[in-house]
Amino acid sequence: MGENFEPLPVMSISNKKKVLYPLIGALVCSLIGVGIYFYISATLNTPLTIRDIDMDSGAALKLNLLEQVSKKNGITEWKLKASSATLLKEENRAILKDVDVIFYTRENTKIYLTSDEGILNTQTHDMSFLKNVIVRHETYTLRTDQLHYDKKPHIIRSDVHVTLEDRESIIEADSMVTQLNQNKTILKGHVKGKFSEKFNIP
Template sequence: MNGVGKKKLILPLVLLLGLILGGLGLYYYINHLLTTPIELENIEIDDKAALKLNALEQISKKNGITEWKLKASTATLLKDQNKAELKDVDIIFYTKQDTQVHLTANHGALDTKTHDMTFSKNVTIHHQHYTLRSETLHYAKKPHIIRSDSRVEVDDENSVIEADRMTIMLNQELIILEGNVEGRFSEKSQNSNLL
């Protein structure tokens, strides 16, 4: 073989050797990335939670009729309990007359078997032109009522009523105020039922 023939043969062999070495290097690099354990930092483990959801939407129906629609920014289902802890709760209750009662609260707890609920911190209910505020409210699904054993305030921009306790019977569109009930009324106050 002459010198020109050797050069033509050496160049492809050098290129082939370079490709093989590059392929082996790439193989070992990828293998290293896949087999190196990943270190996780700043992980919080909630040993009470069985499941944690970043968003929850649930609808409750009775005999095909929607009773409420619930949204929460987070829901934590607790181990060994029939309970879900909710944050940033937004729920719409429906009456038999299909009017809407809108409730918001910072926190909530849902019994996953009975669907009874408790709401706390900045609890507000809006219905038509009325606004009700309380620190805690309880919802009982079976009778479809909302009640509060803490102080409540109901206003319609022109009047304010405060009471020690309250029950809202959603199916009857009736609100019952109990305890020390006080009110401030304006001549512009509405002459209608609260619900």
């Protein structure tokens, strides 16, 4: 006496899709969720690095390169470059290293200044230059230990010993002022030196 078996129902293709797609969707969502979790964890645990800017405990930030241009009434007064600039908190000052400045006179004559260090007032744009200060004019070279730039009158001045020289002459003084708009240099205090007929101080 044989037993009767009913055949198992065959799942149609459409039913397979109805079951398979939700499973695949759930698996993809799970993988995406795991990926997002590890990405957020890695981001939160890794310090944020910004190129060319370093945070400093005694300063707002430190720039590895500073370039700045100052204009007045559309006319360029100076262009500044420094290899680094440390912006001090609440002091409105930037401490500069390896300073290179081009000053412009009213006639657009260029006067070049370099120094090992500098200080820029970020509000007034007055500047001080320290250590190995060299100013190169069309007709002479000036050397001093300290030099200051006052933006409002557009002058550079030194209150310490200065030396001006060209190939044939050398002049020393206790202080000097260069009025950039007038392209005029004034020497004061124990002015002495070796002069040649060709030596020209504007």
